Amino acid sequence: MSCPFRATSAAGLTALWLAAALPAAGAEEGLRLFAVVGDAIPASLTGAKGDTERGRAIVADRHVGLCLLCHSGPFPEEPLQGTLAPDLRGVGSRWSEGQLRLRVVDAARLNPGTIMPPYYRTDGLNRVAPSVRGKPVLTADEIEDVVAFLVTLRE
């Protein structure tokens, strides 16, 4: 009863499943192609490094990143933070750059029941408002800025 594709660990299983799921999202019109390796997207979506300062501003902006609706983090100037999700302090120590990128791009690939919105996916969504239909929540450049900032949240 030996199966050549049988995953030997939970991590291996995730990697197989992610690889299989890749073409659908990557081929979506208007989005850049990216490769998922394990539970990470190791390479920058744009080929360039993001800007940490711009990333911080996106994360803190309730109408752009929306992150603080659900998360809290090191933003002393922002009194209204969320309690629906883990604190962002220390995420740069907990996860690698590539792992952070996949979590922001499409957290549902790791946890199908998550409430964390897919920031760089346009397929598999229902009844999207016409003004944003076909558009990801953040652009590839913005994703890279956010990732560059999250990497700095070390403790």
Next chain:
Amino acid sequence: MLRTAQLIVAVSLAVALAASEEIPLSERHSSYQDMSAETRAMQDHDAENPGMLWVLDGEALWQTKAGKAAIACAGCHGDAETSMKGVAARYPAYDARRGTAIDLAGRINVCRTDHQQSPELARESRDLLALTALVARQSHGLPIDSDEARLRPFIDAGRAIFTARQGQLDLACAHCHDANRGKKLAGITLSQGHPTGYPLYRLEWQTLGSLQRRLRNCLIGMRAEPYAYGAPEYIALEAYLMWRARGMPLESPAVRP
């Protein structure tokens, strides 16, 4: 009728959340309890409650002859305080003649067109809100009494919408109002999403608004396409929300931050 049948098919195909837990009956409470003492006092005292201005307008409209029939609401129903007592607690109701569920504002418009022979009042217009507030006021403090037997397909359709992900943010109503109730979305405590106060005065709106206006706000927040006012999807959601809040007292006209 056809629209309703299509709706029920469409929503049953929608992806429902795998495990959405409904709130146990004993744990339900109105977001009134999460409000500041000042906002609660504003709701509790008629002289301070801005929603009472709409109720007063509604009383005047109730007595005013309208339409080709030149008859007032009072001409058929008499004193609203007695004839309308408990009515809002039973809405949405099943309208056997039309074979569909109808909300209170829709029912008022049926009286306008069929009995007064005057044009429908626009959704969210001052006059329709005023008449709805007047009728809802007559159920203040009475328990919600959902007509579960006849509304079952509408309640089920509403639950399917409530638990389906939609919009660019891929969220469902149940994510905020079942699974994460009591937690903070930015600074706001997420309520259980009960329909007990409507129409109500929202300080943020600086005016009175219907439940459908509130749901529209939630849908816009999810970056989903809002339904058209009066759409069967809103009636189904309301039928589900009222069933979910069955037995809870009506508070209209409530006040919310």
